[in-house]
Amino acid sequence: xxxxxxxxxxxxLYSHMTLLRSALESACHARWLLDAxxxxxxxxxxxxxxxxxDWTERGKFEAAAGLDAKPRxxxxxxxxxxxxxxxxxKTNGITIRHVSVTETCRLYYVxxxxxxxAYRLASAFAHGRQWTALVSDLEDLDVPRLPTGAxxxxxxxxxxxxxxxxxxAVATFGAAVADLEAYARRRD
Numbered sequence: 001x002x003x004x005x006x007x008x009x010x011x012x013l014y015s016h017m018t019l020l021r022s023a024l025e026s027a028c029h030a031r032w033l034l035d036a037x038x039x040x041x042x043x044x045x046x047x048x049x050x051x052x053x054d055w056t057e058r059g060k061f062e063a064a065a066g067l068d069a070k071p072r073x074x075x076x077x078x079x080x081x082x083x084x085x086x087x088x089x090k091t092n093g094i095t096i097r098h099v100s101v102t103e104t105c106r107l108y109y110v111x112x113x114x115x116x117x118a119y120r121l122a123s124a125f126a127h128g129r130q131w132t133a134l135v136s137d138l139e140d141l142d143v144p145r146l147p148t149g150a151x152x153x154x155x156x157x158x159x160x161x162x163x164x165x166x167x168x169a170v171a172t173f174g175a176a177v178a179d180l181e182a183y184a185r186r187r188d
Contacts, residue, residue, distance in 0.1 A: 014132075016162060017125035020169045024109065024119055025101050027169070027176040031108035032099065034179040036186070041094075048089050049096040055082040110175045111168025118165060135161045 033046050058078030062068040068077055076084075089096065102116050109115025124132050139154040146152070 014125045014128070014157075016157075017122045017165070020165050021119065021122035021126050023169045023173055024105055024115070024122060027173045028104040028108040028115060028119075029101070030176040031172075031179050032104045034176075034183045035108075036179070036182060045094050045096050046099075048085065048094055049098060052082055052085055052089075052096070053098070055079075055085065108172070108175070109168070110171040111164075113164070113168070115172075118168060122165065 029050070033043065033050060035043070035046075038046075055078045059068065059082060062078050068079060102119055105115035105119040107115065109118055111118060113121075121132075121135065133155055135158060137156045137158050139156070141152050141154055143152055
């Protein structure tokens with residue numbers, strides 16, 4: 001809906017940036033997992049690290065929702081899966097290093113402003129940070145100032161910033177697809 005609105009009706013202020021953030025995060029993570037310049041052992045370690053992080057977050061969700069205290073009828077709790085994978089990792093001597101989202105974006109982003117900058121910008125919009133006004137169009141309103149001296153303004157998204165970040169997110173996604181295709185060819 002956000003992209004349909006963007007293309008057909010109006011430029012939304014935030015929603016398209018949250019989509020870009022998800023695309024950047026996923027594409028950069030995929031490129032990190034598939035990196036042809038690291039050894040097979042490193043790719044395995046990265047896969048284990050990514051799975052452990054996933055199950056850690058699942059465990060946090062289950063704990064917050066009270067699901068971890070309820071018996072499962074099928075499958076296992078995230079915390080149980082994490083414990084089992086940690087044991088297998090140690091048994092097999094797999095050393096992992098946690099890599100942050102900002103680091104994977106910094107390393108695997110395709111674009112001019114840099115991956116960490118792009119991810120932090122999109123994240124600021126996703127979290128409603130005030131400093132996004134720095135990259136937004138601001139219009140003075142013909143209304144009196146507030147008692148604090150502040151003046152209300154209308155804030156709108158900037159087309160040039162949205163277009164640039166979208167192009168770079170698409171390029172990063174394209175690179176992730178190319179990395180996956182190259183990985184599949186290596187496996188044949």
